[in-house]
Amino acid sequence: MTAPGLETEGLTLRLGRFSLDGVSLEVAPGEILVLLGRNGAGKSVCLETIAGFHRPQCGRIRIAGRDVTALSPERRRIGFVLQNFGLFPHLTVARNVAIGGEARGGAAGRDALLERFGIAHLAQSRPAQLSPGEKQRTALARALASRPDLFLFDEPFSALDAATSETLRDELGGFLRCAGIPAVFVTHDRTDALALGDRIAVIEGGAIRQHGPTAAVFARPGSIAIARLLGIENILEGRVAAAADDRLSIALGDGSLEAAQPAAALAPGQPVTLCIPGEAIRLLPPQSPLPPQRRRARVAAQLRAGPLWKIALECGFPLTAYALPQTLRECALVPGGIVDIEIDADAIHVLAAERGSVNG
Amino acid sequence: MAARVSDPPAATGNWAPAAALLRLVFWLLGMVLLAVVALPLLRLALAPSIANLVAAARDVEVRDALWLSLEGAALAALVAMVLGVPLAYLLARGRFRGRGFIAAVVDLPLSVPHTVSGIALLMVFGRRGIIGAPAEAYLGLRFWATLAGIVVAMVFVAAPYMVSAARIAFAAVDPRLEMVARSLGLGPWRVFFRVTLPLAWHGIATGFTLTFARAISEFAAVAMLVYYPMTAPVKIYELFLRFGLDEAAAAAVLLLAVTLALFLVFRHFAYGEAAAGGGR
Amino acid sequence: MTPRENPPARGGRTLIEAGIAALCGIALVVAGPEAAAAKETLTIFAAGTLAVPFRAIDGQFERSDPGVTVEPQFGGSVMMAKRITALHEPADILAVADYNVIPKYLFGQDGKGGWTDWYVGFARNAITFVYTPKSKGAHDITPQNWYEVLARPGVEIGRSNPDTDPSGYQTLQMLSLAEAYYKVPGLAQRVLANAPRRNIRDTETALISALQLGQIDYLAIYRSDAVQHHLESLKLPSEIDLSDPARAHDYAAGIAKTKSSALAGRPIVYAATIPAGAPHAALAAIYLALLLGPQGQAIIARDGFGAMKPPVAVNPEHAPPAVKALVKPWPKS
Numbered sequence: 001m002t003a004p005g006l007e008t009e010g011l012t013l014r015l016g017r018f019s020l021d022g023v024s025l026e027v028a029p030g031e032i033l034v035l036l037g038r039n040g041a042g043k044s045v046c047l048e049t050i051a052g053f054h055r056p057q058c059g060r061i062r063i064a065g066r067d068v069t070a071l072s073p074e075r076r077r078i079g080f081v082l083q084n085f086g087l088f089p090h091l092t093v094a095r096n097v098a099i100g101g102e103a104r105g106g107a108a109g110r111d112a113l114l115e116r117f118g119i120a121h122l123a124q125s126r127p128a129q130l131s132p133g134e135k136q137r138t139a140l141a142r143a144l145a146s147r148p149d150l151f152l153f154d155e156p157f158s159a160l161d162a163a164t165s166e167t168l169r170d171e172l173g174g175f176l177r178c179a180g181i182p183a184v185f186v187t188h189d190r191t192d193a194l195a196l197g198d199r200i201a202v203i204e205g206g207a208i209r210q211h212g213p214t215a216a217v218f219a220r221p222g223s224i225a226i227a228r229l230l231g232i233e234n235i236l237e238g239r240v241a242a243a244a245d246d247r248l249s250i251a252l253g254d255g256s257l258e259a260a261q262p263a264a265a266l267a268p269g270q271p272v273t274l275c276i277p278g279e280a281i282r283l284l285p286p287q288s289p290l291p292p293q294r295r296r297a298r299v300a301a302q303l304r305a306g307p308l309w310k311i312a313l314e315c316g317f318p319l320t321a322y323a324l325p326q327t328l329r330e331c332a333l334v335p336g337g338i339v340d341i342e343i344d345a346d347a348i349h350v351l352a353a354e355r356g357s358v359n360g
Numbered sequence: 361m362a363a364r365v366s367d368p369p370a371a372t373g374n375w376a377p378a379a380a381l382l383r384l385v386f387w388l389l390g391m392v393l394l395a396v397v398a399l400p401l402l403r404l405a406l407a408p409s410i411a412n413l414v415a416a417a418r419d420v421e422v423r424d425a426l427w428l429s430l431e432g433a434a435l436a437a438l439v440a441m442v443l444g445v446p447l448a449y450l451l452a453r454g455r456f457r458g459r460g461f462i463a464a465v466v467d468l469p470l471s472v473p474h475t476v477s478g479i480a481l482l483m484v485f486g487r488r489g490i491i492g493a494p495a496e497a498y499l500g501l502r503f504w505a506t507l508a509g510i511v512v513a514m515v516f517v518a519a520p521y522m523v524s525a526a527r528i529a530f531a532a533v534d535p536r537l538e539m540v541a542r543s544l545g546l547g548p549w550r551v552f553f554r555v556t557l558p559l560a561w562h563g564i565a566t567g568f569t570l571t572f573a574r575a576i577s578e579f580a581a582v583a584m585l586v587y588y589p590m591t592a593p594v595k596i597y598e599l600f601l602r603f604g605l606d607e608a609a610a611a612a613v614l615l616l617a618v619t620l621a622l623f624l625v626f627r628h629f630a631y632g633e634a635a636a637g638g639g640r
Numbered sequence: 641m642t643p644r645e646n647p648p649a650r651g652g653r654t655l656i657e658a659g660i661a662a663l664c665g666i667a668l669v670v671a672g673p674e675a676a677a678a679k680e681t682l683t684i685f686a687a688g689t690l691a692v693p694f695r696a697i698d699g700q701f702e703r704s705d706p707g708v709t710v711e712p713q714f715g716g717s718v719m720m721a722k723r724i725t726a727l728h729e730p731a732d733i734l735a736v737a738d739y740n741v742i743p744k745y746l747f748g749q750d751g752k753g754g755w756t757d758w759y760v761g762f763a764r765n766a767i768t769f770v771y772t773p774k775s776k777g778a779h780d781i782t783p784q785n786w787y788e789v790l791a792r793p794g795v796e797i798g799r800s801n802p803d804t805d806p807s808g809y810q811t812l813q814m815l816s817l818a819e820a821y822y823k824v825p826g827l828a829q830r831v832l833a834n835a836p837r838r839n840i841r842d843t844e845t846a847l848i849s850a851l852q853l854g855q856i857d858y859l860a861i862y863r864s865d866a867v868q869h870h871l872e873s874l875k876l877p878s879e880i881d882l883s884d885p886a887r888a889h890d891y892a893a894g895i896a897k898t899k900s901s902a903l904a905g906r907p908i909v910y911a912a913t914i915p916a917g918a919p920h921a922a923l924a925a926i927y928l929a930l931l932l933g934p935q936g937q938a939i940i941a942r943d944g945f946g947a948m949k950p951p952v953a954v955n956p957e958h959a960p961p962a963v964k965a966l967v968k969p970w971p972k973s
Contacts, residue, residue: 074543143544145544146545482849486853504838602803
């Protein structure tokens with residue numbers, strides 16, 4: 001079995017206002033771990049510590065099985081890509097890539113890399129003349145020239161517009177999967193997490209609050225704060241009305257919902273918080289009589305959200321759902337109108353009222 | 361897919377007159393300053409006759425003084441660069457206690473009256489000075505009436521310009537670029553010389569120019585340590601005393617002309633190179 | 641140059657700064673003209689070595705006439721003269737360390753042009769070597785063996801620039817006279833070997849500093865400097881130290897070779913005149929009368945100069961009456 005791409009154990013650090021508190025991460029070879037957190041949560045500090053720019057008070061870091069905790073940054077074999085890609089403005093594209101290969105790779109690979117990334121025609125251009133996509137490719141070529149064992153990305157797209165970000169993200173994802181080099185990708189944008197991350201770690205206050213496969217974490221956020229961070233659209237407070245073997249009936253507002261019992265079984269009367277992703281709510285044309293599992297809701301508002309519509313619903317409690325334009329037509333959605341909605345019990349995540357940290 | 365920003369539309373509506381007024385006022389203010397600076401220089405340049413200028417150019421003592429001043433100032437600027445640029449880097453990047461204090465101390469010579477500077481330098485670098493005495497005893501190095509003394513006095517008065525300019529230049533280099541360079545495998549020294557220094561070069565070159573200029577014009581501090589051999593300012597003063605205004609002005613004009621020519625040449629090489637990338 | 645700090649609320653800070661600037665401006669405007677209107681200012685250009693006695697005399701002058709402020713400026717004698725003749729700066733009185741400076745730079749040709757045609761000698765001085773207890777040979781130097789001690793290897797002697805400053809050429813004249821007086825050929829050369837060009841400075845400040853800091857062991861300068869700076873000095877014979885106007889004829893045998901010419905020795909007599917264009921000529925005359933009278937001469941003597949008994953003048957008939965009354969004609973030599 002090959003060693004993990006990255007393994008950190010209990011990284012702890014105090015650096016002025018920033019701190020890391022027992023950060024333990026693992027990235028398998030070829031895997032992308034997204035480190036998701038708000039601004040100031042400690043994501044950049046975490047990355048910089050892994051890269052070797054801060055010395056942790058305790059903890060270990062292993063990259064491709066090598067213990068690098070005591071090594072200086074240039075010996076760790078890391079590719080570090082920053083916001084705006086950090087190209088050296090005083091060097092041409094060719095020299096940028098070449099300087100990447102100097103220390104470890106040797107200059108011979110430079111032309112091959114330029115070809116591979118489709119930037120050979122820009123060899124004599126300066127970074128200021130490049131488009132964001134070209135910059136990304138140059139930065140990747142440069143990093144690749146240094147033959148890293150691990151890639152670290154620190155919000156490379158955060159200064160770009162949505163459309164460009166999306167294109168670049170797709171390109172990046174494709175590149176990483178093809179190259180098979182493990183990567184940690186830091187972002188505050190959950191879209192990046194969903195698109196790129198094989199696994200996701202949520203960081204807040206310098207500590208990892210939850211980690212696991214992306215889908216699992218999004219489906220089962222461990223706390224209200226994490227749910228908010230993940231952008232779960234519906235976070236509702238209620239109370240357990242009844243509990244059967246594997247089902248719960250939750251009283252919310254003026255209505256109720258049925259959800260699956262979480263691992264730690266809950267009893268009637270307990271206050272709970274429900275997390276329901278907007279996309280888990282199915283919108284259907286109103287039918288009479290109302291089939292089981294469905295309920296009627298009134299459309300409070302509808303707003304465009306990119307290619308989709310965001311529908312604000314009221315059914316005894318507020319809900320936010322998404323609809324394709326086609327759904328709008330099929331259900332004849334209008335503000336003030338009625339629609340039938342259906343939510344799978346499994347899609348509803350139940351959190352006990354106390355905050356907890358749950359591994360998904 | 362390069363994003364190309366189209367030219368903004370021509371200023372319309374309230375924009376144009378307001379901007380024009382601003383420019384007008386700024387030009388007026390600027391003209392006043394330019395007049396204060398340029399008029400005395402122009403008047404000085406016109407004071408000596410061609411005969412005076414030729415005589416000054418022919419005078420071997422004037423030529424020697426000019427040469428000595430150029431030599432001293434160049435050495436002083438180099439010394440200031442070699443010693444000051446590293447200090448500037450530490451001041452720009454470092455997070456140590458007393459950083460502000462050290463920066464203030466480095467700027468102090470700018471506020472000290474030049475004669476006082478000279479006396480202070482003599483105290484330290486003279487025959488009985490804490491540096492001068494051992495230097496003479498162990499290294500055979502004397503600062504009284506030598507090129508070394510000229511350079512020391514010039515460095516004292518001019519180094520603040522070097523350190524300030526370099527510090528500002530380093531502060532403007534994104535430290536994260538240095539991080540990226542380290543991650544690519546370059547050690548701290550390579551990062552400094554291949555990434556940081558080239559990016560700060562413009563500011564450092566400006567610092568070099570200012571340092572040279574300040575050094576070459578210093579009179580009282582240099583004259584305290586070194587009267588003979590005479591630097592240009594000392595020679596110019598001597599000419600005024602022995603002869604008069606025209607002779608002194610002629611030598612001064614020669615000094616200015618040579619210095620100006622040097623600046624232009626230097627700018628062409630220093631900034632021309634930087635604009636083309638500088639790095640090898 | 642200061643570390644980056646969060647600026648306080650910008651509006652408030654600018655307001656405070658503007659307020660302070662305005663107050664300063666108002667204060668300057670109000671104070672300035674008021675000060676100028678109240679007093680007349682007497683401008684004196686004087687040799688650096690006169691700083692101490694002149695400041696005392698200025699004090700007395702201002703006390704006797706409260707409507708007057710005296711503004712003296714001190715520097716090299718030749719520099720002060722040229723500020724009047726070449727730079728056309730207005731001055732009420734010019735006082736120099738060598739009376740020759742006035743005819744050389746301020747007299748016109750054949751009674752025409754020029755800045756003045758008279759001057760009055762008001763103080764004497766002696767050229768000597770001054771030193772400190774730390775100087776090499778200080779413990780065994782005497783007025784008899786001084787030229788041997790000064791010629792010892794390793795002794796550093798400082799002096800002024802003979803091309804531009806009176807004390808510079810007076811030093812050379814004194815050494816030339818000493819060689820003849822002591823009948824020791826080569827005396828001057830041997831002493832000057834320890835006073836090479838590298839030890840020449842052109843300001844009193846530089847020379848005194850160099851002596852006090854031990855850069856030089858001996859300094860060729862005036863007796864008055866020794867008194868004023870509390871330094872040791874050699875009592876040289878008046879045959880060589882240029883201190884006695886009666887010996888003017890003998891002094892002429894001492895020659896100083898400068899870049900421009902060879903200068904014959906003359907007694908060190910400080911002279912003063914009122915240049916043409918003086919803004920307050922009448923006040924200047926009263927000042928000179930104070931300088932030449934008993935009070936002024938007492939201050940002169942106290943500060944290490946030789947008093948003129950009596951003060952003498954060249955072309956006294958052209959001097960103001962207040963001055964003329966106190967002087968005798970300059971002795972012919």
